[in-house]
Amino acid sequence: MEHEKDHIIPYRTFLFVLAGLIMLTLISVAVTKIHLGTLTVFIALLIAAVKSAFVLRIFMHLKFENKMFTIMVLAIIVLIGVVIFITLMDYLYR
């Protein structure tokens, strides 16, 4: 009954995303070879965030699922982010 809206993602989509993810990994390794200080960590985490966005949206189908899933995932990410932020504020200004 509700199987008509079953979304079939073509193989090549996954292959393109995979190529992109491997590229980003190599870029992230290359960036650490340049000494940028604190910026290195920031760039590494930024690249990791972009990679996870691809994994979540394409590999984990979030892009094609009910929006409820996306909202819940974002809520969890914000929750972890807020707790890390608050904890670090505590250590920085103690």
Place this chain on the structure above:
Amino acid sequence: MEEHRDDLASKTGMWLFLFTEMLLFGGLFIVYSVYRYINADAFHLAAHELSVPIGTINTIILLISSATIAMSITAIQKENKKLSLLLLAVTVMLGLAFLVNKYFEWGHHIKDGIYPGSSVLALRGQGDVLFYGLYYFMTGLHALHIIIGLVFIGFIARLIILDKITFDNHVLLENSGLYWHLVDLIWIFLFPLFYLIT
């Protein structure tokens, strides 16, 4: 016979479980960020000893395995049972390859006397103890997830062989895929935080 099932609920249940996993690792990342803030220099130096090439290869292995399990779902949707099983087999092989790399990596450190509670590590100071403590715990917990994922995928492959998972009933395959992608997702953050912070 009319069957009663609710794929959306099944997927929602899987996602709720994945959220608890995210919070589990999220908590560990909080511990990591605090210890790293307190012992910035020691973390910096200790991370130099991890092999970036092995870490990079393992990252790429996991990324490919994620793509293969995702394509396995496409294959089953197109009623290509053989290809679906083949892609699952590739995923399992890649997962095993990851574990083998991890084994050699850990073996190398342990041979150098670097493991939780070792006297060599204790002499090097608190920062190194914390770095390697977190390294072993977080990559170990991640490796445990890989093992569970492999068993899960094996179980799913059996259901495909038995025709319990078919082109119009593949939510279990999707759920095993979700679990596997989560393991990949966690590694995407573990890799830069332990190998690339030098």
